[in-house]
Amino acid sequence: MDTFIYSLRKFFQSIPLIFGVTLISFVLMVYFGPDKTYDLLGKNPTQQQIEEVHHQLGYDQPFLTRYFIFFKEIITFDFGYSDSTGEKVSSIFARTIPVSLAVQLPILISGNIISIILALIAAYFRGKMIDKSVMFVAVIGMSVSYLIIVILFQIIFCSSYGLNIFPVQGWEVESFTSYLKYVTVPVLASVFLSIGYNTRFYRAVIVEEITKDHVRTARAFGTHPLKLLFKNILKNSLIPIMTRIIITLPFIIIAGSIVLESYFSIPGIGLVLYDAILTGDLPIIKAAVTWTAMIYVLSLILTDIMYTVVDPRVTLK
């Protein structure tokens, strides 16, 4: 019950944040964003055509009126129709978000599990050969460009120069097997990259924990190293690890991954958003900004709640 009241209060406290974020984004969209008009009319529109389109898109309204309309949209969660395709924004999101999640969730889960295990091993053997090899791979994952990794994995898994067992790109998912067929290579490439960043971060967190007195105590009582790592140390290191994972959620849900989705032709939210930003498709951008802010706030509340689950010393008041 305390948790519920806390979450509710925290959420209401965050409402100004949501409106602040959306206001700033809206100012940027209106004064600095691309003009949809030329995208719709082609190269040589007449002055009259331009005015017509401006009127249709609402560009001729004063800023306050336009912001008021946006304000209403935020409250009702109804962002209208895409300026490009005329499809309802909510249905675009409903269509593309699951696709992005189907790619991103396996990346998030397996990437983090592998990173945590590698980090535990590296931290336990810190300074030794195993640690150095793990960190070597991690630094490669961090420093090599995403594009090179993607192309490399495509060559290894999808071309006749390599194993040639997966399609290079596309997304014709009808069953679980076809899902696996299209999802494997993008997931492998991204997991490889995320291991780089995550392992380094997690290793630092775990090394700090491993030198604490309570770990020495556990060792002095004969605790098995595996239990020491996966119970005593891991639970103590979970706060920074969890924070990092949960904070990435909003970006995964709403933004997907533009690079990944364009390189593998995955029809996810990342591609839609990318196009919307380039062409100035305001309804989609507005919806994305609002939802991201919203989910971000919820993630922060979720992090706070998870703290109390992991660490008995934390109470929500």
Place this chain on the structure above:
Amino acid sequence: MNNQKLLEVQDLVIEFTTDKGKVRAVDGISFSLNNSETLGIVGESGCGKTVTALSLLKLIPSPPGKIIQGHILYQGKDIVSKSESAMRHFRGKEISMIFQEPMTSLNPVFTIGNQMIDVIRQHTHASKKEAKERAIKMLERIRIPNPERRIDEYPHQMSGGMRQRIMIAMALSCNPKILVADEPTTALDVTVQAQVMAQISELQKKFNTAVILVTHDLGVIAETCTNVLVMYCGKIVERADVSTLFESPRHPYTRGLLTSIPRIREKKLEKLPTIEGTVPDLLHLPVGCRYADRCERVRDHCRLEEPPLEKKDDKTEVACFYPY
């Protein structure tokens, strides 16, 4: 079997590799421990007493630390050569250890019950329920009120003294033969110190455990120990039984330590006597006696040759050419 010592340390040398070179934290010490004896190890910070204590469980952080010479015989068997997995069954079951910092020595995110049960189940085949009953019984023994309730509490819900007593209960829960207590009372209030020491002595009698008490507090030593080792710079400088040591200390260092204790009933002193100078840097040890620079009885001979630990009479062994 009868005259076999419970624990025998022979010529133990422990080195730490540092950026500036190798440092001998413990340099050729030997001592032994009998069943249910209480042995005190005293010395200043950095004299190697904690490293000695840790080495008995092979808990020296390695790297940088390493036992490079000597034997630690537990019931006649050498543990220096034991593998890490063999040591796991040894730690907590044969020799247990409690540490200086009760505030941080327990895991903050698990209940004390959870931690106690882990230790018990590590060394016995007890079921979870049996282990819990045993843990509650241990808490009763150390007179924690409401043990059934408190066993589900977290370390941060307890006071420092209570945590240290729980550490003791945990350490003794598998009936070890030896309890190594590394400055168990240093971080505690004076009133709580006495309580914790009384607890250790009481449980020691009940379980017939031998205790190695590492401390810089001579008061604690006087109250609880039967025999005392005085360490200086990684070496033992004096070994005696407790009454001899306090009545007639032979080594100048021991004497210095004893005179620097404030005494309430004696005439008021202008200034508390101290030992002049500082402990020599372990990286640049003198050739002769390591205490020479601070010693009031120093002669030329002391700076040229290191005095060995020798029997000076029935009761005392001293490493000094010119003892009191």
